[in-house]
Amino acid sequence: MTANSETMQYLLEPKAVAVIRKVDRTKVIQVIEALIEGGITGIEITLDSDDALGVIKEAKEKFAGRAGVGAGTVLNAKEAEAAIDAGADFVFAPILDKETIEVTKRHGKISIPGVFTPTEMQQAYEWGADMVKVFPASVVGAQFVKDVQGPLGHIPIIVTGGINVNNFKDFLKAGAVAVGVGGSLLNKEYIANGEFHKITELAIQYTGV
Numbered sequence: 001m002t003a004n005s006e007t008m009q010y011l012l013e014p015k016a017v018a019v020i021r022k023v024d025r026t027k028v029i030q031v032i033e034a035l036i037e038g039g040i041t042g043i044e045i046t047l048d049s050d051d052a053l054g055v056i057k058e059a060k061e062k063f064a065g066r067a068g069v070g071a072g073t074v075l076n077a078k079e080a081e082a083a084i085d086a087g088a089d090f091v092f093a094p095i096l097d098k099e100t101i102e103v104t105k106r107h108g109k110i111s112i113p114g115v116f117t118p119t120e121m122q123q124a125y126e127w128g129a130d131m132v133k134v135f136p137a138s139v140v141g142a143q144f145v146k147d148v149q150g151p152l153g154h155i156p157i158i159v160t161g162g163i164n165v166n167n168f169k170d171f172l173k174a175g176a177v178a179v180g181v182g183g184s185l186l187n188k189e190y191i192a193n194g195e196f197h198k199i200t201e202l203a204i205q206y207t208g209v
């Protein structure tokens, strides 16, 4: 299996990817462990997190063979380059930037830019994106995902932004290949209290493992 097909499996098999933003640096590795325990194997570290590149590097080494680790909130090519240097397997962005896609693909990594319109979806795909991320998805709802797939069914869609246990199944039923979940999975109180088993329980609500 190629490195990319393994990463694709980590992202798509559980159908839920964790978006880890600004989680306490001293707890983030335990949080990732708890997520993997709950069946989530796509681990996105947003670059606005404390020591994001250090976390990517550490998580890549520690969870090799168990999870795919990538970067989120990647806003330009320079940031993509730095994330890939740190070991990122995939590059998520909230926006669509041609150079970011090009740099990611030049390094042979998985590119998932953010889009919000059918035109942006097709543009992203033509620029080489592997999948697109509809963000913020809860604003347009599952019906958007269903409708755009009429003409644009060749483009795999991950949805993020406002995804929770009550709406994620609607998006999957509408045809999204996976959901990205941040706030509703990385419960701040549980993390502050060191209740990592509760993070595992939350993860299981998405993966059903």
Ligand SMILES: O=C(O)C(=O)C[C@H](O)[C@H](O)COP(=O)(O)O
Pocket: 019, 021, 046, 072, 073, 074, 092, 093, 094, 135, 160, 161, 162, 163, 180, 181, 182, 183, 184
């Ligand atoms: O910046 C990126 O690359 C992102 O992936 C943005 C995320 O999709 C959201 O930050 C997750 O949003 P919530 O699940 O509502 O917390």
